[in-house]
Amino acid sequence: MIVYPSAVYIAFRLLGDSGFESYAVGGAVRDSLLGKKPSDWDIATSALPDEICRVFSSYNKIIIGIKHGTVAVIIDGSQIEITSFRKDGIYSDARHPEAVSFSASLKDDVMRRDFTVNALAADIDGNIIDYVGGIDDLNAGVLRCVGVADDRLNEDALRILRAMRFASELGFEIESETKLSMKANASLLSMISSERISAELGKTICGKSASLVLNEFSDVVAVIIPELEKTFGFVQHNPHHSLTVWQHTLEVLSHCSPIPALRWAALLHDIGKPACFTRDIFGIGHFKGHADKGVYISHDILSRLRMSKADTELILYLIKYHYPIPAPSIKSVKKLLRKVGVDRFFLLTELMRADNMGKHIFDADNENKLAKQKEKVELCVSLLSRVDETAREILSSHDCFSLRDLDINGDDLIKLGYRGKDIGRALDFLLDAVISGEVSNNKEELISHLEKKR
Structure with missing residues (x-):
């Protein structure tokens, strides 16, 4: 009705x-x-x-x-x-x-x-x-072009991404002729503005069926973000990962809340892995520096897609710090809070949680392997819960973890004779000392600690 x-x-x-x-x-x-x-x-x-x-x-x-x-x-x-x-x-x-x-x-x-x-x-x-038979398609959960699919998609190539978006948001199946036409005409997306592509793809990755749609139309995704194509079928040769980089990416995305920046970070978080891949003498795959490489690659992608400066900065932060998981100690959590800020912190730990939950599709045919896989994932998820809990305790107790929390500021240091960049260096030194527990966040003690350094 x-x-x-x-x-x-x-x-x-x-x-x-x-x-x-x-x-x-x-x-x-x-x-x-x-x-x-x-x-x-x-x-x-x-x-x-x-x-x-x-x-x-x-x-x-x-x-x-x-x-x-x-x-x-x-x-x-x-x-x-x-x-x-x-x-x-x-x-x-x-x-x-x-x-x-x-x-x-x-x-x-x-x-x-x-x-x-x-x-x-x-x-x-x-x-x-x-x-046009729209009621039947609606009841069947089918997305179908009106008339001839090639005609509709050649008229407006953005409809290719709109189809993906509707399929993702509504959980609909795309009808076969429409699907074939989307793939055949994907090159037409080069004629669409970056802003429109970014908007439609952003809605697609936030849909309830995003991972299924992205996997089915990975060839279309590769037209928009060709850098992702290297992750398709990329075997990781690592006991911690039974999936290819692309499969893992989709699993991670499916475990993230539908928050645009978080889903974008999930999509791009391991894009640097193929470029960083090495194997040791035992044949084990390693990806040293993949997060930093991912930031470099993703910056180009997000710029090309005309992503806003604020969104780009947030996504790149999440990619940069998504690995490794911090220890749940007050010192480690404070350091991470200092690096990323409160607003980003819990998005980051959610990405970390999803990253670990998406390492395997559990092998139900091998009970021993299944138990070990689940145990490792549960251990990481438990660890991240403790990290979140520690962060909430720090925030509720108003502990010092940022420069603005210090009981001393630049004006105080100027009175002590500090000038220029030395002021920033001194404040950073004091914040590190407070976070590590070397000194209390008290002005007199901070000044005394600073004088010892001089």
Whole structure:
């Protein structure tokens, strides 16, 4: 059943009273039928753009999209996008139609849409209009292009990533023709802006079925992030890892909360491993320096994807410090808190936890091996729980672990004769001493400790 907000009812009534057809369309209809509350509503109408403006003359409007028939109307504080029925012209840039022509037919409007589950319409009474079999696909959990898949994806290559995103978020299976077309046309993604790719891929990796979708469409992922391709099938030759680097990456991602920066860090955390791989005389694989290498590679990737400075910095911090696990001692935890900060600390330990939980797909056919694998994972998870507990104790007791917590500051050091970079060096020296337990966080004792060094 579809329950419309009052703003949508008002839009329906005003258009209907003026003699125009109008229907709710797109994701709001799909989500309503799935029992979800839509975040926004779109209406398709037989009214032309100037007629939409006249119908809603007493309302605030945003007409940026009027060239393509869309007028955003603000009703009771809600923005409703109202678009004239239309047919799209030729897409020459694999993203936008060169021109649109307006139509009097809802069917014309529906047939230009991307996927059948997004091509459903509903009238003011909630009656569903389905020209493309969208209801059957919705009930079956299938994502299928409207009409010919190659046509839809060549029109707008971003639909390739939108399909992956919907499959990830909704847990849907992508229909075979659509799947083949996505893979065949993946190179068209080079024509899409980095910002749009970043946004869609970010939503994809945060979906409930992200790992399944990324694995199934790893060839598409490689078009966007070719650096990841080296992790595909990369055997680690290490007793602590029974999975390839890519398989491990997907397992780690699936064990992380759907927080964008955390999921991005999970996706990229071991991207430096292939470049750092060595084997010892026993044939055991090692990856010394892979975290730092991963930071270097990931910085280029995130810059290319136009990720924000704040997000990039957070993701790179998580990659840099995801290994090794710190000891649960007060000293070790304080040092890590100092390095990464409070906001990043618990994201980091979650990534560490996921990293260890994703080392194996447990071998149920070998009971001894299964028991040992589980024991190692449980030991690491238990250790990280103690690390988290220690951090919470430090935070609750307001222990000193950062420069701002020190009972001495730069002004105090200037009075003692320190200048320039020597001030920062002295503060760092004192903080290290407090964290290691050499001296109490008391101004007089700190000054005395500093004088001994001089």
